[in-house]
Amino acid sequence: MSNSQRISVMVVDDHPLMRVGIGAIINARKDMTVVAQAETGEEAVKLYRQHKPDITLMDLRLPGAIGGVEAIAAIRATDPHARFIVVTTYDGDEDIHRALEAGAQGYIIKGMPYQTLIDALLKVHVGGRFLPPPVARALASRVPDSELSAREKEVLLLMAGGNSNKDIANLLGITEATVKSHVSTILQRLDVEDRTQAVVTALQRGLVHL
Numbered sequence: 001m002s003n004s005q006r007i008s009v010m011v012v013d014d015h016p017l018m019r020v021g022i023g024a025i026i027n028a029r030k031d032m033t034v035v036a037q038a039e040t041g042e043e044a045v046k047l048y049r050q051h052k053p054d055i056t057l058m059d060l061r062l063p064g065a066i067g068g069v070e071a072i073a074a075i076r077a078t079d080p081h082a083r084f085i086v087v088t089t090y091d092g093d094e095d096i097h098r099a100l101e102a103g104a105q106g107y108i109i110k111g112m113p114y115q116t117l118i119d120a121l122l123k124v125h126v127g128g129r130f131l132p133p134p135v136a137r138a139l140a141s142r143v144p145d146s147e148l149s150a151r152e153k154e155v156l157l158l159m160a161g162g163n164s165n166k167d168i169a170n171l172l173g174i175t176e177a178t179v180k181s182h183v184s185t186i187l188q189r190l191d192v193e194d195r196t197q198a199v200v201t202a203l204q205r206g207l208v209h210l
Contacts, residue, residue, distance in 0.1 A: 011057050012071065057085050058071060073103065094207045
């Protein structure tokens with residue numbers, strides 16, 4: 001099979017061993033080939049323009065200003081037909097939701113059998129969507145109307161950092177009463193009783209990352 005007939009793949013991950021490992025799995029097949037590897041979101045956007053891979057494997061947590069979700073959105077803004085499979089350690093429903101909203105067609109968790117990666121590449125290449133059962137279950141568990149505003153996410157992240165309402169007010173330049181209002185909304189949207197539960201739930205779901 002000639003290179004032009006193979007599924008061309010770009011691997012985006014900040015860990016060299018992960019890139020090499022995934023590359024070895026793909027290049028061992030006669031119907032696929034790795035055409036580019038990127039370490040950051042910025043590099044991924046640049047290399048996508050150069051190589052135009054059939055599918056990009058994208059980690060969500062990347063160094064630099066552009067994370068995986070932002071890189072997917074940036075590439076799809078210039079090429080709406082770009083195809084992505086997220087390969088990450090994040091299994092929270094909010095992470096999955098954000099990635100699919102940005103334009104990913106597949107989502108697999110690092111540690112799944114390598115055949116899962118091959119199955120995902122084959123399915124996405126023909127225009128399908130690939131969500132293994134654990135990912136589909138996590139996405140199905142997502143509570144409607146549990147979206148947080150940008151400000152509420154800022155407050156939640158500072159809560160996760162152990163800051164008091166007064167600390168958060170000072171850090172964000174808002175009143176303590178406004179912070180209390182945000183905290184109340186966060187508890188309600190996450191369907192929890194207190195700040196500790198809110199932080200635990202937010203970390204599990206991928207609403208915030210420490």
